[in-house]
Amino acid sequence: MLNRFFGINTHRNLHLFGLCTLAIGTPLNKIVMSLSMMFLVLNLLLEADFSTYFERLKKNKLYLLILGFYLLHVASIVWSENMDYTLYDLRVKLPLLVIPTILAAKPLENRSQLHFVLASISISTILLTVLNYGFYNQWFGHREYEDIREMSILTSHIRFAIIVAFVIGICLYYLQKFKQYRIPLILITAWLLYYTLYSQVLSGLISVFVITCVFITHLFWKKNKIILLSIFSILALSTTLGLIWLFSPVNIDLDAYSNLETTTIEGNYYSHNLEVVSPLTEEPILIYVCRKEIERDWGKYSSMDIEGKDKKGQPLKSTVIRYLSSKKMRKDAASLSQLTKKEIQLIENGVTSIVYDGILPRFYGLKYQLLNKGNPNGHSLLQRIEYWTTGIQIIQKQPILGVGIGDIQDAFNQQYLENNSALTEDNRRRTHNYFLTVWITFGIIGLVYFLWIHVEFIKQNIARKEILGVVFILIILVSFLIEDTIESQTGVTFYALFFALFSLPTPEKKI
Numbered sequence: 001m002l003n004r005f006f007g008i009n010t011h012r013n014l015h016l017f018g019l020c021t022l023a024i025g026t027p028l029n030k031i032v033m034s035l036s037m038m039f040l041v042l043n044l045l046l047e048a049d050f051s052t053y054f055e056r057l058k059k060n061k062l063y064l065l066i067l068g069f070y071l072l073h074v075a076s077i078v079w080s081e082n083m084d085y086t087l088y089d090l091r092v093k094l095p096l097l098v099i100p101t102i103l104a105a106k107p108l109e110n111r112s113q114l115h116f117v118l119a120s121i122s123i124s125t126i127l128l129t130v131l132n133y134g135f136y137n138q139w140f141g142h143r144e145y146e147d148i149r150e151m152s153i154l155t156s157h158i159r160f161a162i163i164v165a166f167v168i169g170i171c172l173y174y175l176q177k178f179k180q181y182r183i184p185l186i187l188i189t190a191w192l193l194y195y196t197l198y199s200q201v202l203s204g205l206i207s208v209f210v211i212t213c214v215f216i217t218h219l220f221w222k223k224n225k226i227i228l229l230s231i232f233s234i235l236a237l238s239t240t241l242g243l244i245w246l247f248s249p250v251n252i253d254l255d256a257y258s259n260l261e262t263t264t265i266e267g268n269y270y271s272h273n274l275e276v277v278s279p280l281t282e283e284p285i286l287i288y289v290c291r292k293e294i295e296r297d298w299g300k301y302s303s304m305d306i307e308g309k310d311k312k313g314q315p316l317k318s319t320v321i322r323y324l325s326s327k328k329m330r331k332d333a334a335s336l337s338q339l340t341k342k343e344i345q346l347i348e349n350g351v352t353s354i355v356y357d358g359i360l361p362r363f364y365g366l367k368y369q370l371l372n373k374g375n376p377n378g379h380s381l382l383q384r385i386e387y388w389t390t391g392i393q394i395i396q397k398q399p400i401l402g403v404g405i406g407d408i409q410d411a412f413n414q415q416y417l418e419n420n421s422a423l424t425e426d427n428r429r430r431t432h433n434y435f436l437t438v439w440i441t442f443g444i445i446g447l448v449y450f451l452w453i454h455v456e457f458i459k460q461n462i463a464r465k466e467i468l469g470v471v472f473i474l475i476i477l478v479s480f481l482i483e484d485t486i487e488s489q490t491g492v493t494f495y496a497l498f499f500a501l502f503s504l505p506t507p508e509k510k511i
Contacts, residue, residue, distance in 0.1 A: 312350025
């Protein structure tokens, strides 16, 4: 309709504007995402080319598959009892219906339009990484942080990490395509890689690893398969050695700790406990601990109450002990006196180890959890193991049709009660594995259908040599292993937008 008054390309330009705004809003703001989707729907309705829309929808196989997945959510109302949560989940997942329908009805006309959308999410994401980093390092503002995972100020740190990884993939794609922009693209890629390492989000790091493998394969598949095989052999060996280190136990020789000194220089008694082991020093953390001297002397160096909590909300006394242990120092007055002002500030901020920058602390943290299994609360890996175990138990009860979208949290709550789970009520969450979530919700039939959608997506994108489509879906599938990625508006919008964009080929020139 608007074409009559404002020119033949009006709806086309409004469509592209809406998509770019949606891409900009995906890492930034739920309101921008929602308004963009409404704008896109309104533009379609005003254009009113319904017969063309319908013909396009019928021919798009991937659209029909994702539509079927959303309709499966609707159908599960039949065997769901909790209607409040059912309606909530259908509303959250609405982008799965709306965005693919918009793009299947009115796909992008050429590659240039796709570049606009990719540039939009890239610019938005890059600016947000700078803001996140700047606020966290007090370049501007005075925000208080309890954990580095709070560095993502506008959206979930996990959802943002996979978006950052995808933007790294976009930069690598453009490095191959637009060599005249090589220097700025290399600098942006280096910054985003640094941000990924600094932010310590494991899903982001794994996603970057997957992207690297995809581009290495793309680069050397036809040129030199020997080099490709050599690179993958090195990556496989490095990954294997890393996993062996992560899951290998640290065996403490008890005899080596049988004759520990019992008193400090001042003559106060030490306590010794060999149960908790440090993955950094591979020694017991709680040996040579003199709480009396720590409690007495901490006030000489800090205004924070030793009986209180550090800025991360952890018991401050435990943070002091763990930090000194990471330096292989005794936990007494003499060791406290050797700490620098910077180290005192680090302890006040909740830093428990001398290794606290980059991705290494994340790996040491995971190994710490595996070495000292006990109370899972507050430990992301141990909590996930509890979630996965509980989810598998629910599957065993209803493996064919699942529990329906409305009852999944109720099923978890009931299973936690039956297990007498050690998780506190706040931590009794769902699977944090979207494949398990689909199985629990829709049964084995739903899981097979869900896998079919993504196998078909991969096949079509490989056939079209659409490397960004492959990068996108692999990032998503990796995230599904450790997160319920599309259970939030940011996650489902990101998924729906780029699933829809790569569901059809985008020609280089306007047809």
